[in-house]
Amino acid sequence: MTSEETSAIIMECNESQNPQDAVLSKVKIGDDGTNLPKLILNYFEPSGSHPDPAKGTSSTYSPQLNKLFANIHKDVKIGFETDFAPAQKSYIRCTQRFELEEYQNEVVKRCPNHSEPNLFNGNHILTVDSTRSPRNVIYTNDSDGRPVVCIQYLDQAEHCRGEEFIIRFKFHCLSSCSSRRKMCLLFEVVHDNGDVMCSHTMPVLISTCPGRDRFRHEKKAMMEVIDADVEEDKDGDDDPIGDDDGVFLVEIDDPRAKELLRLFMAGLELNDFKKLD
Numbered sequence: 001m002t003s004e005e006t007s008a009i010i011m012e013c014n015e016s017q018n019p020q021d022a023v024l025s026k027v028k029i030g031d032d033g034t035n036l037p038k039l040i041l042n043y044f045e046p047s048g049s050h051p052d053p054a055k056g057t058s059s060t061y062s063p064q065l066n067k068l069f070a071n072i073h074k075d076v077k078i079g080f081e082t083d084f085a086p087a088q089k090s091y092i093r094c095t096q097r098f099e100l101e102e103y104q105n106e107v108v109k110r111c112p113n114h115s116e117p118n119l120f121n122g123n124h125i126l127t128v129d130s131t132r133s134p135r136n137v138i139y140t141n142d143s144d145g146r147p148v149v150c151i152q153y154l155d156q157a158e159h160c161r162g163e164e165f166i167i168r169f170k171f172h173c174l175s176s177c178s179s180r181r182k183m184c185l186l187f188e189v190v191h192d193n194g195d196v197m198c199s200h201t202m203p204v205l206i207s208t209c210p211g212r213d214r215f216r217h218e219k220k221a222m223m224e225v226i227d228a229d230v231e232e233d234k235d236g237d238d239d240p241i242g243d244d245d246g247v248f249l250v251e252i253d254d255p256r257a258k259e260l261l262r263l264f265m266a267g268l269e270l271n272d273f274k275k276l277d
Contacts, residue, residue, distance in 0.1 A: 037198040042079035067203040069210035081164035089192035099182035111177035129168040222260030
């Protein structure tokens with residue numbers, strides 16, 4: 001999914017009287033404007049985060065990269081809704097996979113250091129906090145042996161309206177435990193007969209400092225886009241506009257690159273401000 005398919009951040013009031021459930025905002029993901037049946041995710045930004053975006057957050061979502069950055073063993077709050085009425089006995093199926101095609105046939109499960117063989121879900125990287133939800137949660141394996149989590153709709157009203165329901169997930173293994181292979185989450189709305197009605201895939205990185213990793217990944221993506229623009233200018237007829245000091249003016253037309261550049265410059269300004277202190 002491109003950044004254009006990701007809507008803006010929507011300010012939302014606290015849905016609960018519990019201070020631990022407070023949220024600053026939510027990001028709507030997956031509404032691409034087409035008429036096809038779609039599963040829309042609402043990622044809730046955690047409250048009480050550190051002022052520095054690179055520190056002190058349990059999870060964060062990058063609209064520029066369409067990527068979730070999550071801390072191990074910390075709650076990640078995601079809402080699910082559809083733009084259609086799901087059939088009765090439908091459920092959300094969550095599967096963790098490797099993102100690159102060459103590794104997609106391999107099973108993603110906990111490494112030996114994080115595995116808990118005495119638990120029924122001890123090999124599942126992704127688990128659901130069932131203590132905060134009355135929903136029926138089933139841990140199983142698919143036909144290829146991949147650990148999956150199935151979350152049933154709560155009642156008939158949700159089937160009729162396709163309304164949002166919220167689940168708190170936790171990750172129990174680091175991305176670095178899998179040779180740093182890129183991972184993704186596959187969310188599917190599945191009928192009881194096994195038919196998949198719609199789905200959404202979200203890249204995810206699990207680490208101990210998700211805010212820092214988001215900043216680094218966005219910076220890297222921005223530099224790659226800028227380098228590509230520079231190479232394109234070198235191959236063109238027009239030379240970049242520059243002066244004798246080696247300062248060049250590079251035109252950037254890609255809106256995604258402009259946003260990444262803005263975030264990078266904001267990070268540099270924050271870093272310079274800290275040095276002055």
